[in-house]
Amino acid sequence: MTTAANPGALLRTKLNERRGLLVPGCGNALAARVIESLGFEAVYLSGAGLTNSFYGAPDLGFIHLGDVAQHTAAVRDAVQLPLIVDADTGFGNALNVRQTVRTLERAGANAIQLEDQVSPKRCGHFSGKAVIDAGEMSGKVKAAVDARASADFLVIARTDACAVHGIEDALARAERYAQAGADVTFVEAPTGIEELRRIARLPCPQVVNIVIGGKTPALAAEEFGRMGFALVLYANAALQGAVRGMVDALGRLRRDGILAEDPAVVATFAQRQALVQKDLFDDLERRYAG
Incomplete structure (x- = not known):
């Protein structure tokens, strides 16, 4: 299979360039369609986004493997982009991680992100995090690597140790997880430029996660690329x-009692139908009409 036809191989190639690949996150297939339509090169299924939009709950470990697999399959069906899936802690121990990788790879993921938080996890930019022993996480990384069916399915190992034990422990954990087989590592929630520079110098490709309103300084993707980051995530x-947008549109509806098709406030009807490929289904309906 050529790289062009293999999203996992394509993603690996892009990350190995370490040019600050800009990747937005989605919480559902419709958001993934928007991301693809705007010309982004990959999409990330966000655990926080899924939890917030599917359950209306905070990112405190409420989703389970079935939720993630369902949405992975929906996003895979909706877009052609390389798909990175946030699998939180892998939903248990190393054996659970094995099952998680097998399930999500079959559902259409091209990469999986695992983190070393104690379960139930919490958003990487929340207070009160705790991390498991680095040896236990290394075993989970090894289980993930062994479980994948394709060598082009990437394992991204995230550590939340920076906020718990400091940058030195976080850097040491990232290197240990790479030695365990992780293709990419991810030090979550660094708080300064010097910490970011040190992370970017780690041997394997690195992720920087920009949470709008969070703890990590926001720089242009090009600047992160110059530092050496492989992936700039806006989850x-x-x-x-x-x-x-919902607050603005519905606030106007509540205030005025009417909401016109104003492109400054809402997507038009035609834009919405184009995004969900209504014309394609019209064509299919005509083709199969009895």
């Missing part, structure tokens, strides 16, 4: 933009 920019 919930789409969600926060959607919330703002």
Whole structure:
């Protein structure tokens, strides 16, 4: 299979360039369609975005493997982009991680992100996090690597130790997880430029996660690329933009009692139908009409 036809191989190639690949997150297939339509090169299924939009709950470990698998399959069906899936802690121990990888790879993921938080996890930019022993996490990484069916299915190992034990422990954990087989590592929630520079110098490709309103300094993707980061993640920019848009549109409806098709406030009917490929289904209906 060529790289062009293999989203996992394509993603690996892009990350190995370490040019600050800009990747937005989605919480559902419709958001993934928007991301693809705007020309982004990959999409990330966000655990926080899924929890917020599917359950209306905070990112405190409420989702389970079935939720993630269902949405992975829906996103895979909706877009052609390489798909990175946030699988939180892997939903248990190393054996659970094995099952998680097998399930999500079959559902259409091209990469999985695992983190070393104690379960139930919490958002990486929340207070009160705790992390498991680095040896236990290394075993989970090994289980993930062994479980994948394709060598082009990437394992991204995230550590939340920076906020718990400091940057030195976080860097040491990232290196240990890479030695265990992780293709990419991810030090969550660094709080300063010097910490970011140190992370970017780690041997394997690195993720930087920009949470709007969070703890990590926001720089342009090009600047992160110059530092050496492989992937610049905006996991919930789409969600926060959607919330703002819903509040604005429904606030006007509540105030005025009417809401016209104003492109400054809402997507038009035609834009919405184009996004969900209504024309394609019209064509299919005509083709199969008896």
